Amino acid sequence: MREFLVRANITGFDVGSYIDNHRDNTSALPNIAIAFSGGGYRALLNGAGALAAFDSRTPNATSRGHLGGLLQASTYTAALSGGGWMIGSIFANNFTSVQNILDHKDIWQFQNSLFSGPPTGGVQILDTAAYWKNLADTVSSKVDAQGNFNTSITDYYGRGLSFQLINATDGGPAYTFSSIQNDTGFSNGETPMPILVADERAPGDVIISLNATVFEFNPFEMGSFDPTTYGFAPTKYIGSNFSNGQLVQDQRCVAGFDNLGFVMGTSSSLFNQIFLSLNSFTGIPDFIRTAIAGVLSGIGDDNNDIADYTPNPFFGFHNSTNPSFNNSRLTLVDGGEDLQNIPLNPVIQPMRNVDVIFAVDSSADTVEANNPSKNWPNGTALVATYQRANTDIMNNTAFPYVPGQDTFVALGFNNRPAFFGCNSSNVTEGNNIPPLIVYIPNSPYVFWSNTSTFEKLDYTLAERNAMIENGYDIATQANSTRQGASNWPTCVGCAILSRSLERNGQSIPQACQQCFTQYCWNGTVVANAAPYLPELVLAAVDTTSGVSKFVPNVFSLALATVVSGYLMM
Secondary structure (H helix, E strand, O other), X not given: OHHHHHHHOOOOOOHHHHHHHOOOOHHHOOOEEEEXXXXXXXXXXXXXXXXXXXXXXXXXXXXXXXXXXXXXXXXXXXXXXXXXXXXXXXXXXXXXXXXXXXXXXXOOOOOOOOXXXXXXXXXXXXXXXXXXXXXXXXXXHHHHOOOOOXXXXXXXXXXXXXXXXXXXXXXXXXXXXXXXXXXXHHHOOOOOEEEEEEEEOOOOOOOOOOOOOEEEEOOOEEEEOOOOOOEEEEHHHOOOOEEOOXXXXXXXOOOXXXXXXXHHHHHOHHHHHHHHOHHHOOOOOHHHHHHHHHHHHHHOHHHOOOEEEOXXXXXXXXXXXXXXXXXXXXXXXXXXOOOOOOOOHHHOOHHHOOOEEEEEEOOOOOOOOOHHHOOOOOOHHHHHHHHHHOOHHHOOOOOEOOOOHHHHHHOOOOOOOEEEOOOOOOEOOOOOOOOEEEEEEOOOOOOOOOOOOOOOOOOOHHHHHHHHHHHHHHHHHHHHOOOOOOOHHHHHHHHHHHHXXXXXXXXXXXXXXXXXXXXXXXXXXXXXXXXXXOOXXXXXXXXXXXXXXXOOOHHHHHOOOOOXXXXXX
């Protein structure tokens, strides 16, 4: 953190002295979280670009105008759905870097869709038919295991994801989410703690509302802060038979249920719909079609998007409030189905004491018919969490005020970064001071990154790299070359320090006051926004002349010509 804040170059602020003065009281120093939204492969790739921008290991990421080191300074990184694929993949591969994944070419080969399986070579030796047989055999082994576990479409889909995201033979069927805690870098505190998010679908429910219980998975525990459940089970043993929070007498602990692909699939179970369309694809073996049909006959069409957690780790627990207390099965769905498509819930919890959240939003909120205007975020995810903050299920957890979607679009908050919660006293009612939120929406810099969530299921390597480069530019505002963004790293540093300075009774540096004037929402509300018609900020990346390579270059990007139209300042 020290190195990052020094590079932020906040005029009039002595970073070294500030940190040294509080070295014996780390709670006085900033506590950072990063949250990555859902949105399929669009969210994975856009989020990967932002992660690369925040990662000091990325070439040139610590140069002037960049943001490298923010990742290393963070305590938590939360994600769901497509963003969860990205974070899950990074941690499954020993907290590797985005650049390392692209350089070694063993995973993230999205030119091959989930239906065709991975390209042969490297650790993978399966053709398409063998790939499908491997998926079926691995899922069958779960049914045949000692626990005689139920399966859902999420099991098949999660195994397919593993082939794309985990650099291990057959997609690492033995890799578990809890095993991340054994990684040397994680156990030494050198990485943030990864958190994946899913929603509970209560028995009998079909629609997921804002009152749905939000569950999280981290390497240590799985559970919920919501008052409905308000409990956690050890992630490593969630396949064990629990009753009222205790292991049933004479029952053994069961490990391995938290398969990494299954957890990533749980957080993104809306993509089960892809596997429901198998009949429209050629080359799919009949035994897979039969297996999927068998799953559906057991759970019903209304439950085709669930991940089945049987036995229910929270059976008999908090009977008066837990909707699944008397159900042997806990059914979880995509963490974005309640419209909270940015996983803020885990990192706004008072006990985690987060000061600032960098919220990377790759949502597809806009639905205009013409391609340049559709599939962009418009703040819906923030609005949803704000609305939820005003209900009892949030347990008096405060949240910054945010405007409606029309204001996001009209004031340009959906096209460039914006800060919410700058005034810590101007927030929803609660028992805590909520984090300041740095909202970073998907927008076009060098590539039209508004790809469809469900229709765009494969990417050429050139498209993949262009999406990642665009995400890097979004996070850095073109390495601070975008109009009005020359002080962007300084303003990021100010956002990080804001709550800490307030907590310690220190005045805000003049440079930070200027940043807050520029980036903080000032309360202006717009009732009706004009149609959103974005333009590329920089010259477009050519994805038609072969495989481009993602390597941020401090010189070429700094000299890039800004071609955007009107930009909100």
